[in-house]
Amino acid sequence: MPRPPEPPAGRPRVPRFTPAEHRVHRATAVLMAVCVLTAACLYLPFLAELVGRRALMVAVHEWSGILLPVPLLLGLASRALRTDLRHLNRFGPHDRRWLRAALRRRGDRPAGKFNAGQKLYAAWIAGAVLVMAATGLLMWFTHLAPLVWRTGATFVHDWLALTVIVVIAGHVWKAYADPESRRGMRTGSVDAGWAAREHPLWEHEDKAR
Amino acid sequence: MTKEANPAGAPDHGAGADGSGTPVGRRVVLGMLAAGAAGVAAAPFLQRAWDDTLGAAAQQDPTGLSGLLPGGGGFRYYSVTGPVPDRDERTYRLTVDGLVRHRAAYRLADLRALPQTRVVRDVQCVTGWRVPHTPFEGVRLSALLDAAGVRPEAKAVRFTCFDGAYSESLTLEQARRDDVLVALRMQDAPLAHAHGGPVRLYVAPMYFYKSAKWLSGITVTDHVLPGYWENLGYDVDAWVGRSNGRDDAPTT
Structure with a gap:
């Protein structure tokens, strides 16, 4: 993804993410990319023929997958991250309006620090990673569970993987379409005008007082 | 502090509206x-x-x-090494050695000149996929063993492959079954490289990892040497439905 140009100097900026949050996001993204790429090498025939090395691909896939929740768990030590998690978790009346407006492709999308789409994405992908980890463990440690569980786990793991890839593609596409949101994750701060436009209900430090 | 950007009489957006609400x-x-x-x-x-x-x-x-798509029919390609070289009429050899009276090296033409047997069974992979009614055709392994003259102290057969890494093994009794082939054809066509061609092992009653692809060596031994996946925890006696903790319908 190309870096957006540096923001024009002098315009007011507001802090959005701390370095700790940036590192959690970066580590999670790298693990997820490794997990998806090794999955492709195991699953897609032309990649399997090109890459081979099945035992190695399996090991890298298993470990990158099981480590996926770790950056976020470590990040819980950060107060800023815990606060953001609370913001992602809680849905107010404005979030319902945001979702209705988004579904009808209308404007008028009130949002706090995170809009309702971002909140739903965060919760969905967190749940999906846990389900992928659980079903993956059933397939990894085959002696843990009866065969019928394993077959079911394979079924869920395969179909949910397809869904996860589509959803992550949407996440990346949304980020690609909005350079300022990417700058927020990379540098930690965003343009005050952008914040007022995209997240009008966000009571960040400069405005809350 | 209700925002101007949020008209239409929105309910209380007072301080803390962001970060409170339904979980x-x-x-x-x-x-x-x-x-x-x-x-x-x-x-x-x-x-x-x-x-x-x-x-x-x-x-x-x-x-x-x-x-x-998940659960799509057909075979899946598994290789334990990087890209596997091609072997053709000129470069392919199948060696038979170990506890035998006559060592041998077969070219493709030599194998084709021997009596061919056709076996049609389901293929069952230990990872779950199954391909029904798949014809395999080739030389019975027992014929090659008989031609080599197995010594009395022999107990097992080890298979090696020209991918340079994979190996498999069978007891001598298993290796002499009628439905264990050195296969040259699959689905009534020459065995393609992606399916382990030009020559692979075909062990009809066992999970498909026993049917080593790209077969290049047969060595008669005095005990069973576990193969590649077996060293990673798979069962050595890989009967379909009676091993690896699975209960698939038997293929024979």
Whole structure:
């Protein structure tokens, strides 16, 4: 993804993410990319023929997958991250309006620090990673569970993987379409005008007082 | 501090509106976990429904793209090494050695000149996929062993492959079964490279990892040497439905 140009100097900026949050996001993204790429090498025939090395691909896939929740768990030590998690978790009346407006492709999308789409994405992908980890463990440690569980786990793991890839593609596409949101994750701060436009209900430090 | 950007008489957006409200995020996470568990439980029914409808339609798909969907029919390509070299008429050799009276090296033409046997059974992979009624054709392994003259102290047969890494083994008794072939053809066509061609082992009654692809060496030994996947925990006696903790329908 190309870096957006540096923001024009002098315009007011507001802090959005701390370095700790940036590192959690970066580590999670790298693990997820490794997990998806090794999955492709195991699953897609032309990649399997090109890459081979099945035992190695399996090991890298298993470990990158099981480590996926770790950056976020470590990040819980950060107060800023815990606060953001609370913001992602809680849905107010404005979030319902945001979702209705988004579904009808209308404007008028009130949002706090995170809009309702971002909140739903965060919760969905967190749940999906846990389900992928659980079903993956059933397939990894085959002696843990009866065969019928394993077959079911394979079924869920395969179909949910397809869904996860589509959803992550949407996440990346949304980020690609909005350079300022990417700058927020990379540098930690965003343009005050952008914040007022995209997240009008966000009571960040400069405005809350 | 109600925002001007949020008219239409929105209810209380007072201080702290962002970060308070219903914990929908937590419910979504828990809902995903519940849906995952339900999916595992309902998988047999869902899988059958899929196989009977869209899965069946995908079998006729000329683009082959539906083969990428989970549970799509057909074979899957597994290799334990990097790219595997091609071997052809000129470069392929199958050696027979170990506890035998006459060592041998067969070219493709030599193998084709021997009596051919055709076996049609289901193929069952230990990872779950199954391909029904798959014809394999080739030389019975027992014929090659008889030609080599197995010594009395021999107990087992080890197989090596020109991918440089894979190996398999059978007891002598298993190796002498009628449905164990050194296969040259599959699905009534010459065995393609992706399916382990030009020559692979075919052990009809066992999980497909026993049917070593790219077969290049047969060594008669005095005990069973576990193969590649068996060193990584798979069962050595890999009868379909009676090993690896699985209960698939037997293939023979």
